[in-house]
Amino acid sequence: MSEEIIRQLESAANIMTAPPNVVTDEQRRSAETVFLDFRKSKLPYGLCRQILEVSQVHYVLFEAAEVLKSALIREWSCLQESDIISLRQYLIQYVSHRNDLPFFVQERILQVIAIMVKRGSVEDFGLERTSILNEVENLIINGDHTKKIMGCNLILNLMQEYASTIKSTDVGLPWEIHFKAKKQFEATDLRKIFKFCIQLLSNIIKNESMDNNTVKLMEQLLIITAGVLTWVVLYLNDSILPKRLIGVYESVYEADQSPSLRLGANWKEIMLAPQLIPLVFEIYWKVREYELLLHQVLTCLVQLASLNGGVMNRDEVRMEYLSSYIENFLKILRMINSNFKEKEVLGLSNIVKKLQLFFGQDFLKIPQNVQELYLNDITHITCCFAEGAKLEEAQSLDDKFYSEAFDNLLEAWTGIFQECASGSDNILFQSATRIFNTYLQCHLAPPDGSRIQEKECEEIEDNEDNDRIKYKDQLQIIGVFGRIVPSHCLPILFRLLEDRSNKLKSHFQTMQNYTMTLNDSKTLDNLFEDIHWIILIAGHVLCMDCEGETPMIPSEIMQYSIQQCNKMECNLETTLKVLASVREVVFEIDCIEQCDHAVRIFSDVLKLCVLESSAGHAKLGHFMSPEVGCTLMWFLKRWCMSYLLPTENFYQEISPTLIGALGGDTDGATFVINFILGKIQSNICQFNSEPILLQDTVDLFADIVCVKQKSMYIVKTEGLWNLVNLQTELMAGLLPQNIRRGLYKGFVLAGASLTDLEAMNEYYRRILKPVQTRFKELVCQENFNRIYQEENVKTEVIDILECFVGISKGAQMSTAQTIFEYVVPILSELPVFLNLYKNYQLIVQLILELFGQCAHSKRLYETSLATVQMYARCNTNRLTTEVFSEESNFQDLLLVLEFLTLILSKECFDLCPHSPTEEVTVTAADVSLFGLNFVLPLIKIELLMYPSLCSQYYKLIVLINDLYPDKISNLPDDMLKQLLQSVELGLTAGFGTDVLQACLDFIQALATHIYRKSLNNSKVYHAVMPFLKLLMNLTLSHEISSDMMTSASVCIYILICCYVEQYQMIVEGLINLQSDPLIAERLATAFNQLTNNVQLNCERQPKLKFRDNFDKFIANVHGFLLVK
Structure with a gap:
């Protein structure tokens, strides 16, 4: 009987592994059935042993091991202890003596052994496991090479079975038992394994040469050692915590690629042995030429750099360990010198990062000479890695070893500056200067720098994030370096900026008379790239990123400016003179050295703005770099947010030069505001074909008017009204999409600073009345119904809608009532527009988006319902027959879903609070349920394959159900059926955990409503x-x-x-x-x-x-x- 089963299995295996063109589908299905039946076998242990003994088909051997695993999990409690021991011993003997087994078969049998050991350890508290480990260690020491490797793999499989608790894939034990078994293993045999590996490694490296077998054994031992050092030890109370809390703990802990080495006091003897750290560094140097070994030993060193927990319970222990580690680390760095291997730089940087993170506060306690040596060496490797990162970027390499290593070191330096600022100022200043200089040189063209021309830079610009996003983290930390030594960095920055600006000015003057050559073009590209990077670095030195906080002048820059005043190195008069002369684009000004250095850099940037605008007037704008233009706008935004019109109460000390030049009610501040508004206007007129530059320009405007202390001055300036008047002069469609809305959003935001109601009303009349008039003039044309499809009319409609979307986005509580009066007449016309332009998706989307901004006024629910009804009437056929080809085809449907959600969620702005006596004939629920009635027939799996639509749909139905479960319960039969079918689809179709959670929330809320309202035997009761x-x-x-x-x-x-x-x-x-x-x-x-x-x-x-x-x-x- 057994022979016949084995013959069937081997025949089926041959079919399963045969090429598709050799066997038929029916043969393959029959073969699959054979294995499926085999996997359901009851008590298959004798059969599996026979298969392992006689079969030569590797696929069948693997399946036999898999069946053993499943049967042991399923039938463990039914098996006799003697049978379990016998099977385990047989399997160990089998893999020990079958040297010809393929790796995948051996691994699965070893996993079965590990599972048996773990299950057995639950009952005997690990006694048998310890005995087995002793046998395995003897096998590794005394066996031949194959047995050594097999023994190491068995240890690895044992560790894998004990390593996880929440994510355990094994043996059907409750999670509490997994947790207890893991803790018991950690307390005993995990230390034993580590000690054994370290001892064996120390013996191996005493040999001068290593053959292939030795290298392979070392690799396995290092993998085990690294596994122990990256082990997630849960030092929680002995009591069993809820599974979800353990899961959160493990998820957070494992999110770090190398979690810290947190060990208890019972590890002291091993981890604090004086020979351990020197030994691991010796292993590192010995195996450095072997790439496979290098990664594992670096992992060990990184983990040892993060040693913490009960094992380090006394300060003297920490100091002794840290001193030993740093001493050996510095020895290795000096041996490497600058000859780094690209595969080791990431590990070395992680060592520095971990040392700083876990021993940062202890660093000041080590001897001064060791501190200085350490800081000098990591300064050296930081500069080396910066150079390496530059080469990787220039060569467009996929692997960014140096770049990531450089980022790690910069992160470590931020901690070093915080911890060591009081102890080693001079050394820190030298380090900051060296690293700042190196970074700057890496981004400048020769001869001042060492930048290498990137390959295909034109394509890179289109396909990658811009530099200020791509290198944001680097630039922020380089900004910190610059602020540590402002007396060194600011003069370098303004001199470089003035030099490049002068060269650019000369270049443009030459171009007005001569045709540009290829060499000239290359020179111009290098100039632009230099200017771009100088401004990026200057912007991060002078200003800090303040997401969610009030932008302020950095304290280091403020103190530096005050020191300049105190030392008579700058004065207000010269600073204002330099600021006032920016339109002349002259860099050699009398007494310019008496100008505040921060303002001098700002003035240089303003001069570049003038140069850019002058090039546009001279018909040379197409030679300007859009990237530099964007960087200029970005710098002006950062500068204005921090330095322009600063709030004096926010500072303990304030520089008389800065407050005198840029403070409230100063001529300097007024000049800067008008200059920037003029530059915004110039960009809109001259660079309207550059959407990214215009977006940065509009972002500058929108950000500065958001701050009341600035906008209260802006609304009084001539520059603002020049910008407003420009809007009526610009042809519809001239600007890229979103630019109009951004400008009008800014205009509306600026008006919020007006406290006088009459002044506010007059301000908004001047801003909004022209747009409202444009709309009325358009729709009141007698022949509008005949000409509405003409391109110029559609362009005008889009332009006006963009303006109103921007106006709605800029509304705030204090301005809502005034703005609403201008917006509501337009909204009431939009259902008709939606019908007219039903085939023009862009206009439909803009109408829906406008409603999405201001639909939560109950006075507008009727209009909202009319709009959704019109959209439904116009689009049902299109959306049920359209080919599901691109997500962009359904952007309007997505907007409808967002619009319906906003109405319910009360997250959008109520532009007009309703009167308590106002009769409300249409509610938010009416609008949303009508919309849901329209949407439900469309919710098929093809449509839900688009993630944004899928997410928004389920978000909507959960919200409706939470707010109006009674209305859901009383939906018409067909509608309720369709709704619940879509919920079932969300549970079973694999749309992701967010959608699955939404469907579970929906069912839970609806079922709770059914229970609490006692809706037994109702239609919703039977439907759910x-x-x-x-x-x-x-x-x-x-x-x-x-x-x-x-x-x-x-x-x-x-x-x-x-x-x-x-x-x-x-x-x-x-x-x-x-x-x-x-x-x-x-x-x-x-x-x-x-x-x-x-x-x-x-x-x-x-x-x-x-x-x-x-x-x-x-x-x-x-x-x-x-x-x-």
């Missing part, structure tokens, strides 16, 4: 009932991931409360399906324990108890109910 069986099946078959199991269990509890009888029928059906009486009995016991002493009343406490019971239930039944 199938979800109980569906969710039970999904959880029992593990089609719902373990991360979502908690949410699913709560949902199942609510459904059980609603459908007690149906739940009992489902349970009985599942039990009756089991052909094995023993499994049926175990399943019945598990279901009884699931609801034992749990009240079915939808209240919080029983819900939490059921949730915890369900975790144990799933872990239990997965062990015997499923065949993996």
Whole structure:
């Protein structure tokens, strides 16, 4: 009988592994059936042993090991201890003596052994495991090469089985048992494994030469050692914590690619042995030429640099360990000198980063000479890695070893500056200067710098983030370096900027008379690139990123400016003179050395703005660099947010030069405001074909008018009204999309600074009335219904809608009432427009977007409903027949979903608070439910494959259900059926965890409503009932991931409360399906324990108890109910 089964398996394996053109589909299906039946075998141990002995087909051997694994998980509790020991010993002997086994078969058998060892350790507290490890260690020491490697692989498999608790894939134990087994393993054999590997490695490296077998053995030992040092040790209380808390802890801990080495006091003897650190560094130097070994030993060194926890419970212990580590690390750096291997730089940088993170506060306690040596050496490698990163960027290499290593070192330096600022000022200044200089030189063309021309730079600009985004983190830290030594950095920056600007000025003067050559073009490109990087670096030195905070002048720059005044190195008069002369673009000004250095750099940037505008006037604008133009706008925005019109109360000390030149009610501030508004106007007129430059220009405008202290001056300037008047002069469609809306958003935001109501009304009349008039003149034309499809008319419509979207976006509480009066007449016309332009997707989207900005006024619900109805009438056929080719085809539908969600969520702005006596004939629910009625027929799987549409749809139905469950319960039959079908689709179609969570939330809320309102035997009661069986099946078959199991269990509890009888029928059906009486009995016991002493009343406490019971239930039944 066994021989016949083996013959069938081998024949099926030959078919399974045959090429597709050799076997038929029917043969392949028959072969699959053979293996599926084999995997369901009961007590297959004798058969599997026979297969392992006689079969020569590797696929069959692998399947036999897999069947052993599944059977052991399923039937462990039914097996005799003697049978388990016998099988385990047989498998160990088998893999020890079968040197011809393929790796994948050996690995699966070793995994089976590891699972058996782990299951056994739960009962004997690891005694047998320790004995097995002793045998394995003897095998590694005394066996031949093959047995040594096999022994190492068995240890690795053992560690893998114990390593995870939440994500365990093995043996059907409750998670608490996994957790206890892991802690017990950590307390005993994990240390034993580490000690053994270190001892063996120390013996191996005493040999002068290493053959291939030795290298392979070292690789395995280093992998084990690194595995121990990256082990996630959960130092939590001995009491069992809730699974979800352990899961959160592990997820956060493992998010770091190399979590810290946190060990308890029981590791002291091993980790604090004086020979350990020198030994690992010696191994590193010995194996440095072997790439496979290099990575593992670097991982060990990085982890040892993060040693913390109970093992380091005294200061003298920490200092002794740190001193030893730094001494050996510096020795290695001096041996390497500058001859780094690209595969080691990342590890070395991580060592520095970890040392700073875990020993930063101890650094000041080590001897001064060691501090200086360490800072000098890491300054050296930081500069080397900066150079290496420059080469990687220039050569467009895929692997960015140096770039990532450089980023790590910069991150470490930020901590060093914070921790060591008081102890080694002189050394820190030298380090900051060297690194700043190196970084600057890497981004400048020769002869001042060492920048290498990037390959295909024109294509790179289109396909990658711009430099200020791509290198944002680097630039921020380089800015910190610059502020540490402003007396060194600021003069370098303004001299470089003035030199390049002078050369650019000369270049443009030459171009007016001569044709540019290829060499001239290359020179111009280098000039632009230099200017771009000088401004980027200057912007990060002078200003800090202040996301979510009030931008301020950095304290270091403020102090430097004050020192300049105190030393009579600058004065206000000269500073104002330099500022006032920017339009002349002259860099050699009398007494310019008496100008405040920060203002001098700002003035140089303003001169470049004048140069750029002058080039545009001279018809040379196309030679200007859009990248430099964007960088200029970015710099002006940062500068103005921090330096222009500063709030004096925010500073303990303030520079008389800065406040005198740029403070409130000063001529300098007025001049700067008008200059910048003029530059914004110039960019709009001269560079309207550069959308990215215009967006940065509009961002500058919108950001500065957001600050009331600035906008209260801006609204009084001539420059603002010049910019407003320009809007009526510009042809519709001249500017890229979003630019109009950005400008009008800025105009509206600026008006919020006006405190006088009459002045505010007059301001908004001058801003908004012309746009309203444009709209009325357009729609009131007698022949509008005949000409509305003409291109110039459509362009005018789009332009006006863009203006109104911007106006709505700029509305605030204080200005809403005034703005609403100008917007509402337009909104009331839009349903008609939607009908006219139903075939023009861009106009449809703009109309919907405008409603999305201001639809949460109850006075507008009727208009909103009319708009959605019109959209539905015009688009149903298109959206049900259109080819599902591009997500952009459904942008308007996405806007409808967002619009319906906004109405309900109250997140959009109420432009006109309604009167308490106002009669509301249409509610938000009416609008949303009508929209839902229109959307539901469209919700097919093809449409939901688009992530943004899918996410927004499920967000909408959850919100409607949360707010109006009674309306959902009373939906028409067809509509309710379609809605619940889409929820079922969300549960089963694999749209992602967010959608799955939304569907579970929907069911939970609706089922809770059914229970609490006692809606038994209603249509919604019967419609929701199938979800109980569906969710039970999904959880029992593990089609719902373990991360979502908690949410699913709560949902199942609510459904059980609603459908007690149906739940009992489902349970009985599942039990009756089991052909094995023993499994049926175990399943019945598990279901009884699931609801034992749990009240079915939808209240919080029983819900939490059921949730915890369900975790144990799933872990239990997965062990015997499923065949993996």
